[in-house]
Amino acid sequence: xxxxxxxxxxxxxxxxxxxxxxxxxxxxxxxxxxxxxxxxxxxxxxxxxxxxxxxxxxxxxxxxxxxxxxxxxxxxxxxxxxxxxxxxxxxxxxxxxxxxxxxxxxxxxxxxxxxxxxxxxxxxxxxxxxxxxxxxxxxxxxxxxxxxxxxxxxxxxxxxxxxxxxxxxxxxxxxxxxxxxxxxxxxxxxxxxxxxxxxxxxxxxxxxxxxxxxxxxxxxxxxxxxxxxxxxxxxxxxxxxxxxxxxxxxxxxxxxxxxxxxxxxxxxxxxxxxxxxxxxxxxx
Amino acid sequence: xxxxxxxxxxxxxxxxxxxxxxxxxxxxxxxxxxxxxxxxxxxxxxxxxxxxxxxxxxxxxxxxxxxxxxxxxxxxxxxxxxxxxxxxxxxxxxxxxxxxxxxxxxxxxxxxxxxxxxxxxxxxxxxxxxxxxxxxxxxxxxxxxxxxxxxxxxxxxxxxxxxxxxxxxxxxxxxxxxxxxxxxxxxxxxxxxxxxxxxxxxxxxxxxxxxxxxxxxxxxxxxxxxxxxxx
Ligand SMILES: [Zn+2]
Numbered sequence: 001x002x003x004x005x006x007x008x009x010x011x012x013x014x015x016x017x018x019x020x021x022x023x024x025x026x027x028x029x030x031x032x033x034x035x036x037x038x039x040x041x042x043x044x045x046x047x048x049x050x051x052x053x054x055x056x057x058x059x060x061x062x063x064x065x066x067x068x069x070x071x072x073x074x075x076x077x078x079x080x081x082x083x084x085x086x087x088x089x090x091x092x093x094x095x096x097x098x099x100x101x102x103x104x105x106x107x108x109x110x111x112x113x114x115x116x117x118x119x120x121x122x123x124x125x126x127x128x129x130x131x132x133x134x135x136x137x138x139x140x141x142x143x144x145x146x147x148x149x150x151x152x153x154x155x156x157x158x159x160x161x162x163x164x165x166x167x168x169x170x171x172x173x174x175x176x177x178x179x180x181x182x183x184x185x186x187x188x189x190x191x192x193x194x195x196x197x198x199x200x201x202x203x204x205x206x207x208x209x210x211x212x213x214x215x216x217x218x219x220x221x222x223x224x225x226x227x228x229x230x231x232x233x234x235x236x237x238x239x240x241x242x243x244x245x246x247x248x249x250x251x252x253x254x255x256x257x258x259x260x261x262x263x264x265x266x267x268x269x270x271x272x273x274x275x276x277x278x279x280x281x282x283x284x
Numbered sequence: 285x286x287x288x289x290x291x292x293x294x295x296x297x298x299x300x301x302x303x304x305x306x307x308x309x310x311x312x313x314x315x316x317x318x319x320x321x322x323x324x325x326x327x328x329x330x331x332x333x334x335x336x337x338x339x340x341x342x343x344x345x346x347x348x349x350x351x352x353x354x355x356x357x358x359x360x361x362x363x364x365x366x367x368x369x370x371x372x373x374x375x376x377x378x379x380x381x382x383x384x385x386x387x388x389x390x391x392x393x394x395x396x397x398x399x400x401x402x403x404x405x406x407x408x409x410x411x412x413x414x415x416x417x418x419x420x421x422x423x424x425x426x427x428x429x430x431x432x433x434x435x436x437x438x439x440x441x442x443x444x445x446x447x448x449x450x451x452x453x454x455x456x457x458x459x460x461x462x463x464x465x466x467x468x469x470x471x472x473x474x475x476x477x478x479x480x481x482x483x484x485x486x487x488x489x490x491x492x493x494x495x496x497x498x499x500x501x502x503x504x505x506x507x508x509x510x511x512x513x514x515x
Contacts, residue, residue, distance in 0.1 A: 047379060054381055093379045096333040129330075260337065275382060276412025 001025040005226045006251040007213035017223045018064035024227035032071040032105040043086045059274035062266035071104035079118035095129045101255040104134025108145050123156035132162045146172040186215035187225035195232040298353030310339045318361040355387035370400035392424035414444050426453025435462045448483040463491035
């Protein structure tokens with residue numbers, strides 16, 4: 001089984017996670033730029049983070065046979081802090097890079113005017129850079145937030161097939177698929193969305209334009225939720241082809257719209273370094 | 285715009301060689317991109333990072349890869365000079381991945397920057413990436429790096445196992461102090477029972493008095509023998 005996790009924050013995960021993910025079938029991941037659980041206080045922190053998403057993390061992933069791509073954006077939470085806003089002026093530099101396959105995570109957190117501005121501006125950047133957009137839906141007031149997000153997406157003029165709305169549930173999936181956008185689901189332990197509920201959604205809405213991710217990060221989360229969802233699909237009677245569609249071909253098709261998703265098996269190389277530094281211990 | 289006149293140590297002009305290897309699509313993209321940068325320097329922010337996937341990254345000649353040369357075309361198209369040029373080049377380096385940073389470092393001798401890009405060379409020399417260190421020690425560093433820093437850079441290459449024939453300007457910039465440092469290094473290696481890298485020997489040999497005169501080292505005779513064997 002081959003698995004592509006279209007939304008996972010590997011910067012917060014360990015080498016054990018990489019090993020377990022590879023063993024479970026994960027061969028490619030997309031890491032969206034997001035917040036760190038603690039607010040950043042200056043644009044420079046973002047640039048170092050973006051550099052890591054484009055440099056150290058793909059190196060680390062490759063050492064475990066996993067291909068790593070990323071999405072770049074000013075996330076909605078931090079779009080509310082005026083100290084962080086200058087990041088918007090430098091995004092051009094990062095959105096032009098080879099391993100950037102979408103603008104994201106953008107979207108609403110508390111639905112403030114500042115978030116409106118950052119969302120609209122970054123959707124324009126997606127259009128200018130000919131990139132898909134990964135749009136997060138708010139955890140509070142989700143249905144209203146999703147509706148409002150769809151309005152902003154429509155107004156922006158971006159093609160709906162270039163947009164995924166993420167962290168959806170039973171109440172928001174219908175309106176997103178009806179809009180022509182992709183529907184993303186984050187499978188978490190305990191809260192929000194489980195693999196069994198996901199299977200029910202797939203039965204009801206089909207497998208087309210659906211992305212399933214673990215959204216694993218620094219919080220309580222599980223980087224193997226993609227595999228567990230695949231297993232739940234098989235147990236519920238879905239065939240291998242449906243599993244491959246949802247967990248591999250769909251994310252490849254979505255991010256492939258960037259023209260930058262160069263999939264090739266990485267060959268782990270003990271001697272490889274990034275900028276002369278390695279994940280070995282006791283060595284450089 | 286910012287291209288300096290050719291000097292014996294200047295890298296080859298990348299443009300003619302590039303024209304012969306790029307296909308029509310890539311050549312058109314590069315020509316249009318250079319024109320955009322010449323008209324609006326801010327355009328370089330979007331174009332510079334995109335070069336590798338637009339033009340490729342094979343080796344072009346002994347000095348340039350295709351992506352480095354194409355990036356050099358964009359940098360030399362910037363209609364800026366002095367501090368304004370240094371600021372733009374520094375930001376491209378700051379936000380660049382290793383390939384972009386190599387391109388910036390390799391292009392420095394083609395830009396009218398004076399000493400203003402030395403901080404980029406220094407930052408590179410503090411790091412561990414040998415490909416970047418090698419790119420930093422080209423004609424620009426040879427012309428601008430102060431003596432003490434140039435010597436330390438050469439010593440760092442010896443430690444990182446970067447062949448010294450890839451360091452520009454060693455023939456004119458090697459001095460007695462550098463020879464002394466390398467002779468000391470050779471003594472340390474011999475004392476540890478390890479080999480002495482062959483490429484340091486010509487520098488030491490050019491200043492024979494650094495051996496023995498000040499270094500009353502137990503291993504002086506052994507080093508003297510090595511120097512004789514190889515000449
Ligand atoms: Zn996320």
